[in-house]
Amino acid sequence: MRRKHRESDEAIINITPMLDIVFIMLIFFIVTTSFVKESAVDMSRPSNAPPKTEKLSEVIFVRIDDSGQVFVRDRLTDIRAVRANIVSGLAQKPDASVVVAAARDADVGILVRVVDQARVAGAQQVSLVALSE
Amino acid sequence: MLDIVFIMLIFFIVTTSFVKETGIDPRRPVAETTAAKPRGNILIGVDTNGFIWMNKQRIELNQVRQLVEDAVNENPESSAIIIADESSATGVVIEVMDQVRLGGVIEIAVAAEPEAT
Numbered sequence: 001m002r003r004k005h006r007e008s009d010e011a012i013i014n015i016t017p018m019l020d021i022v023f024i025m026l027i028f029f030i031v032t033t034s035f036v037k038e039s040a041v042d043m044s045r046p047s048n049a050p051p052k053t054e055k056l057s058e059v060i061f062v063r064i065d066d067s068g069q070v071f072v073r074d075r076l077t078d079i080r081a082v083r084a085n086i087v088s089g090l091a092q093k094p095d096a097s098v099v100v101a102a103a104r105d106a107d108v109g110i111l112v113r114v115v116d117q118a119r120v121a122g123a124q125q126v127s128l129v130a131l132s133e
Numbered sequence: 134m135l136d137i138v139f140i141m142l143i144f145f146i147v148t149t150s151f152v153k154e155t156g157i158d159p160r161r162p163v164a165e166t167t168a169a170k171p172r173g174n175i176l177i178g179v180d181t182n183g184f185i186w187m188n189k190q191r192i193e194l195n196q197v198r199q200l201v202e203d204a205v206n207e208n209p210e211s212s213a214i215i216i217a218d219e220s221s222a223t224g225v226v227i228e229v230m231d232q233v234r235l236g237g238v239i240e241i242a243v244a245a246e247p248e249a250t
Contacts, residue, residue, distance in 0.1 A: 015135075022138055029145030038176070038214045039167040040242035043230065064223070104224030108179070108217040109162040111226075112245050116164035130227045 041116055043128055060089040060098045060123070062114055063131065066105035070114060082114055086121035097125035104130070156189030159218035164245035173214040175204045175238060181218045183225045194228055201236030212240035 062082070063071040070077050072085040090096060098118040102111045111128075118126045155178030177197065178186035185192050187200055204211055213233045217226050230241050 019135070019138075022135075022142060026138060026142045026145065029142065033145055033148055038170050038173055038216070038242075038244045039247055040170050040173065040214050040244045041164045041167055042240075042242045102223040102227070104222060104227075106223045107220045108223055108226050108243070109219035111223050112162035112164050112243055116166050116245070119166040128227070128230075130224065 041112055041119075043115065058093055058096045060086055060093075060096050060118075062086075062098060062100045062118070064100070064102040064106045064110055064114060066103040068106055068110050070110065079110065079113055079117075083117040083121045086118050086123060090122055095124070097127065098123040099127050099129060101129045101131045154189060155186045155216055157186050157216070159216060159221070161216065161244050161246045162219045163248050165248050167245050167247045170212065170214055170242055172210060172212050173242065174208060174211045175201060175213040175233070177213060177215050177229055177233070179215060179217040179221045179225055179229060181221050183222055185225070185229060194225075194232060197229055197232040198236045201233050201238055205237045211238065212242070213238045214242050214244050216244040 061073060063074070065071070070079055070082055072082060073089065075085075077085055086098060100111065100114055100118070115126050115128070155176045157178040157180050159178065159180055176187070180186065185194060185197060187197070192200065201213065215226055215229055215233075226243070233241055
């Protein structure tokens, strides 16, 4: 009885195989970890559920037509002037939200630029709608 | 040493999110308000011709929803990033966004390159 007890006391767990497995797992996870970090612009898009009716007076409407021309509040605006126009719109109505309506054939680049510029201009909410034909 | 190895192992297990690449590398639009999206693990590519790419293969618009639902089942915290070419049509991107939303992902972003200053 006494001898048996001592024997188990001196037993050493052989950790070499476990170590092998742990190292292999470690290498596997190091290799498969892809640190893809896309940088992106958030786009909130109204759902298909009935939209909450916003008072038209509190919306700065930006339209992009299919040739890529930008209209801020129905005035043709250069892409670089969008920001200034939205800033002045927000100065009049600080709570206004910006609604960007893009035609189907407009380039994504312009859409992203407009949404981006609206954010820079300080718009609280920028939403995106598709312009139906 | 064993401790450190275990800690590294756990770290890599936790950070591995198995991002599925889209298979295309379009020219991303440039924007000033970009933010890095480490949690964005649903990547959807839209190329100049309006084709939609996911998991390195071309898919149809009506497959997007199913694939997004699968990804959400795998990882409920996932958010979607649409990698669209600068000159792809807005209509396709908006349709993809609708499908992603129907698939249960609310956080949607469009990939953009930070503006070089």
